[in-house]
Amino acid sequence: xxxxxxxxxxxxxxxxxxxxxxxxxxxxxxxxxxxxxxxxxxxxxxxxxxxxxxxxxxxxxxxxxxxxxxxxxxxxx
Amino acid sequence: xxxxxxxxxxxxxxxxxxxxxxxxxxxxxxxxxxxxxxxxxxxxxxxxxxxxxxxxxxxxxxxxxxxxxxxxxxxxx
Amino acid sequence: xxxxxxxxxxxxxxxxxxxxxxxxxxxxxxxxxxxxxxxxxxxxxxxxxxxxxxxxxxxxxxxxxxxxxxxxxxxxxxxxxxxxxxxxxxxxxxxxxxxxxxxxxxxxxxxxxxxxxxxxxxxxxxxxxxxxxxxxxxxxxxxxxxxxxxxxxx
Amino acid sequence: xxxxxxxxxxxxxxxxxxxxxxxxxxxxxxxxxxxxxxxxxxxxxxxxxxxxxxxxxxxxxxxxxxxxxxxxxxxxxxxxxxxxxxxxxxxxxxxxxxxxxxxxxxxxxxxxxxxxxxxxxxxxxxxxxxxxxxxxxxxxxxxxxxxxxxxxxx
Numbered sequence: 386x387x388x389x390x391x392x393x394x395x396x397x398x399x400x401x402x403x404x405x406x407x408x409x410x411x412x413x414x415x416x417x418x419x420x421x422x423x424x425x426x427x428x429x430x431x432x433x434x435x436x437x438x439x440x441x442x443x444x445x446x447x448x449x450x451x452x453x454x455x456x457x458x459x460x461x462x
Numbered sequence: 463x464x465x466x467x468x469x470x471x472x473x474x475x476x477x478x479x480x481x482x483x484x485x486x487x488x489x490x491x492x493x494x495x496x497x498x499x500x501x502x503x504x505x506x507x508x509x510x511x512x513x514x515x516x517x518x519x520x521x522x523x524x525x526x527x528x529x530x531x532x533x534x535x536x537x538x539x
Numbered sequence: 540x541x542x543x544x545x546x547x548x549x550x551x552x553x554x555x556x557x558x559x560x561x562x563x564x565x566x567x568x569x570x571x572x573x574x575x576x577x578x579x580x581x582x583x584x585x586x587x588x589x590x591x592x593x594x595x596x597x598x599x600x601x602x603x604x605x606x607x608x609x610x611x612x613x614x615x616x617x618x619x620x621x622x623x624x625x626x627x628x629x630x631x632x633x634x635x636x637x638x639x640x641x642x643x644x645x646x647x648x649x650x651x652x653x654x655x656x657x658x659x660x661x662x663x664x665x666x667x668x669x670x671x672x673x674x675x676x677x678x679x680x681x682x683x684x685x686x687x688x689x690x691x692x693x
Numbered sequence: 694x695x696x697x698x699x700x701x702x703x704x705x706x707x708x709x710x711x712x713x714x715x716x717x718x719x720x721x722x723x724x725x726x727x728x729x730x731x732x733x734x735x736x737x738x739x740x741x742x743x744x745x746x747x748x749x750x751x752x753x754x755x756x757x758x759x760x761x762x763x764x765x766x767x768x769x770x771x772x773x774x775x776x777x778x779x780x781x782x783x784x785x786x787x788x789x790x791x792x793x794x795x796x797x798x799x800x801x802x803x804x805x806x807x808x809x810x811x812x813x814x815x816x817x818x819x820x821x822x823x824x825x826x827x828x829x830x831x832x833x834x835x836x837x838x839x840x841x842x843x844x845x846x847x
Contacts, residue, residue, distance in 0.1 A: 393663035394674040438596040454593050458676035461662030462653050470817035471828040515750040531747050535830035538816030555709055564782050567731035577721035628718050650800050
């Protein structure tokens with residue numbers, strides 16, 4: 386299982402703040418594509434992805450047990 | 463009478479924080495010269511002079527009743 | 540560091556407490572930035588805000604910003620607390636305190652901190668306007684990730 | 694202005710009180726500068742400081758700086774308190790608070806204020822070093838009056 390955390394507008398779009406995906410291994414780009422098609426989450430071209438609380442790049446690999454956060458453009462401060 | 467206020471090192475050099483000068487009218491440049499010769503205050507080339515709490519220029523005239531402050535380079539902050 | 544210099548809090552922020560964390564006998568200058576909730580933005584009235592954070596990662600990123608600052612401006616100390624939850628007009632959303640032996644570094648490092656917060660710290664602001672609500676981030680404020688990426692992983 | 698925004702005080706300065714003076718529903722940013730007594734300066738150890746002010750004129754000049762800032766950076770609010778008397782290491786000598794709708798102005802205006810204080814406000818600092826004492830002003834810090842004159846009377 387891979388845990389996916391959602392925030393802000395994405396959380397409201399998905400109707401949940403957390404998804405559990407039954408995946409063993411996937412890279413960041415593929416995960417974004419899957420979220421886009423399976424959960425109807427748009428605007429994923431603008432998001433960053435963090436794996437286990439570290440920003441990750443499109444080719445980075447996510448493995449089961451990882452926690453992935455989908456990070457839309459931040460607006461703190 | 464003209465009241466002359468002294469601060470910081472000048473106050474210590476003169477041994478007082480205030481002088482009363484029996485003068486009717488004098489300009490700033492002349493007052494500095496007189497303080498230098500009569501009260502042995504050195505380094506008056508670096509000071510600013512304020513008349514009634516406003517910075518004054520060398521040619522500005524001081525009249526009796528005025529309060530003059532001799533302002534060495536400031537070091538607040 | 541026994542104190543927590545980088546915090547996400549759902550309680551009101553006390554400025555004095557953040558300042559205390561960076562006080563030092565070697566510091567001649569402390570700057571603080573206090574971000575507060577403004578009522579009017581470009582003619583639109585805000586009623587209140589809601590901040591959401593990915594808390595553990597937000598703390599990690601604040602800590603990263605602190606380390607970046609201490610590398611760029613040696614002998615500085617940095618403390619940052621960001622609030623989450625509902626905030627009303629004039630409430631404090633963030634306090635950044637930087638101490639330094641000299642003032643120039645204290646100003647520069649402080650401004651650097653708020654710029655970096657707006658780039659890399661996973662916190663989001665939802666504006667509740669007079670007539671509607673929006674999660675901010677892309678449209679209204681900055682270009683997101685002006686450097687393309689948050690510039691963390693080298 | 695019913696509050697006193699520009700003060701010379703012989704009591705310890707409370708940062709929160711100065712910040713409160715500039716708070717506003719229109720402000721999104723408040724910056725503060727806190728000048729504290731540093732122990733070490735270029736390898737010399739300070740034991741304590743003594744600040745002296747020409748009080749009525751110092752308040753007048755602080756007020757002038759506030760007006761200059763409001764002209765240069767519209768919609769800002771400024772409050773400054775400078776302490777006088779004996780100050781020990783880490784004591785606060787000056788607090789400058791600036792509020793503004795936007796942060797850039799709050800940083801710039803704050804830094805402008807401390808630069809101007811060091812140019813035109815009649816306050817003097819006597820350093821009590823480990824082995825001696827000096828009134829500062831010309832030798833050790835800045836060139837006095839870099840513009841030739843304090844640039845007050847036009």
